Amino acid sequence: xxxxxxxxxxxxxxxxxxxxxxxxxxxxxxxxxxxxxxxxxxxxxxxxxxxxxxxxxxxxxxxxxxxxxxxxxxxxxxxxxxxxxxxxxxxxxxxxxxxxxxxxxxxxxxxxxxxxxxxxxxxxxxxxxxxxxxxxxxxxxxxxxxxxxxxxxxxxxxxxxxxxxxxxxxxxxxxxxxxxxxxxxxxxxxxxxxxxxxxxxxxxxxxxxxxxxxxxxxxxxxxxxxxxxxxxxxxxxxxxxxxxxxxxxxxxxxxxxxxxxxxxxxxxxxx
Ligand SMILES: Nc1nc2c(ncn2[C@@H]2O[C@H](COP(=O)(O)OP(=O)(O)OP(=O)(O)O)[C@@H](O)[C@H]2O)c(=O)[nH]1
Ligand SMILES: [Mg+2]
Numbered sequence: 001x002x003x004x005x006x007x008x009x010x011x012x013x014x015x016x017x018x019x020x021x022x023x024x025x026x027x028x029x030x031x032x033x034x035x036x037x038x039x040x041x042x043x044x045x046x047x048x049x050x051x052x053x054x055x056x057x058x059x060x061x062x063x064x065x066x067x068x069x070x071x072x073x074x075x076x077x078x079x080x081x082x083x084x085x086x087x088x089x090x091x092x093x094x095x096x097x098x099x100x101x102x103x104x105x106x107x108x109x110x111x112x113x114x115x116x117x118x119x120x121x122x123x124x125x126x127x128x129x130x131x132x133x134x135x136x137x138x139x140x141x142x143x144x145x146x147x148x149x150x151x152x153x154x155x156x157x158x159x160x161x162x163x164x165x166x167x168x169x170x171x172x173x174x175x176x177x178x179x180x181x182x183x184x185x186x187x188x189x190x191x192x193x194x195x196x197x198x199x200x201x202x203x204x205x206x207x208x209x210x211x212x213x214x215x216x217x218x219x220x221x222x223x224x225x226x227x228x229x230x231x232x233x234x235x236x237x238x239x240x241x242x243x244x245x246x247x248x249x250x251x252x253x254x255x256x257x258x259x260x261x262x263x264x265x266x267x268x269x270x271x
Contacts, residue, residue, distance in 0.1 A: 008167070011132025015144055017113070020129075057171050060139035064146065064174025072153040072264045074257050077173050079197060080181035081190075082163030085207040087115045088240040089181065089249075090158055094124045097250060101257065102155040106145045108137040108162045115160060125149055136167040139174055156257055165194040176260060177202035184208050184215055188222035195229040203234045205249060210239040 013020040041049075068075050078086050087107075094103055105126040107115040116128035127145040129137060142159060151157050159175060161168040180201035182190055185208060191198040198204065204226055212219070219237070226233055236252065238245035 008133055008135040011134060013132055013134060013141055014130040015141065016116075016127055016148065017130075020141060020144060054170060057139050060143055061172035061174040064139055064143050067143075067146065068157070068174060068176070069264065071151070072261055073151050073155050073157050074260050075157040075159060075173065075175040077159050077161060077168070077175035077178045078181060079161045079165070079168045079178055079201070080163060080183075081165045081186060084163070084181045084183040084186065085240045086160045086163070086181055087118050089205065089207060089238070090160065091118055091122055092240050092243065092246060093158075093250065093253070094119065094122045096246070097253065098122070098124060100254065102152045104149045104151040104155055104157050106137075106142060106149065106157065106159045108141075108160055110134070110162060125151075131162055135162055135164045136171050137161050137173060138171050142173045154257075154261060156253060165190065165197045169194075169196040169200045177256065179203045179205060181205045181207050182222070184211055184217040184219075188218045188225065191222065191225040191229050198226055198229045198233070201230060201233055203236070203252065206235065206237045207240055209237045209244060210242045 064075070067073075078090070080086055090105060094105070097103065103124050105116070105119045105124060107113075107119065107126055107128045108131060109115055109128070110131050110133070112130070113128040116126040119126035127148050129141050129145055131137065131141070137159065146157070149157070159173055161173075178201045180197055180203070182198075182204060184206060206219070206222065223235060226235055234252070236245060236248050238249055240246070
């Protein structure tokens with residue numbers, strides 16, 4: 001599929017190695033990458049194409065959201081730039097909470113199944129989506145991955161998006177919340193430079209705080225920038241390396257999951 005934001009795309013998507021049919025998502029054969037300057041397409045036509053792509057994505061996202069609600073699954077969309085520590089955070093989280101409630105993971109990367117393998121090594125089910133030339137996951141891919149995973153009632157489903165602070169912001173996957181991870185090595189200015197992503201986030205995890213003594217990262221300035229683009233956003237500082245601050249993240253997970261499960265018992269348990 002062609003990205004309605006940056007013009008990436010038309011590559012082959014694979015889910016656990018199997019080629020995934022995009023169901024005709026590409027709006028016009030040959031529009032291809034860098035569509036924003038596609039010869040022969042007027043700006044109005046480009047805007048129309050982008051709106052069609054996002055509208056189609058939103059329909060799949062609604063279907064995913066309905067499925068998650070019916071099956072008591074809390075899906076979290078983990079977004080960040082490459083290497084902020086998403087998989088490291090997940091591995092530590094899964095190890096700490098695997099006795100507490102069921103969990104499953106969808107891994108999104110352009111290539112390789114390395115991250116899914118890291119998750120499976122903890123004993124948690126994972127499906128790898130390879131987006132090829134695509135720079136984000138979309139709701140249709142996630143729907144197929146969910147079919148393969150079939151997470152159990154009450155599960156938390158972590159969706160690790162492709163490392164990219166731009167396009168994943170525009171694509172709803174049907175998640176309950178977006179969790180943005182910002183590592184301190186990236187610099188405190190990122191919320192201002194990528195406001196869409198940080199505006200869309202429900203929770204921001206500032207990761208790699210174990211490295212703060214070695215950096216000139218200004219934490220209070222970063223918090224001020226986050227609040228400027230997203231006044232109500234919740235922020236936690238963590239280290240996936242040392243475990244510092246991780247208890248508060250686990251608490252957020254437990255409380256958010258529980259509050260969503262109230263009134264969501266399977267039909268068979270209702271009187
Ligand atoms: N010092 C330190 N290093 C960390 C921390 N979290 C992750 N790392 C390191 O950061 C690098 C990237 O971590 P990953 O977990 O692969 O990051 P990611 O966001 O999943 O990366 P992509 O999936 O490639 O976008 C690895 O070398 C990790 O060991 C942390 O809290 N502190
Ligand atoms: Mg990763």
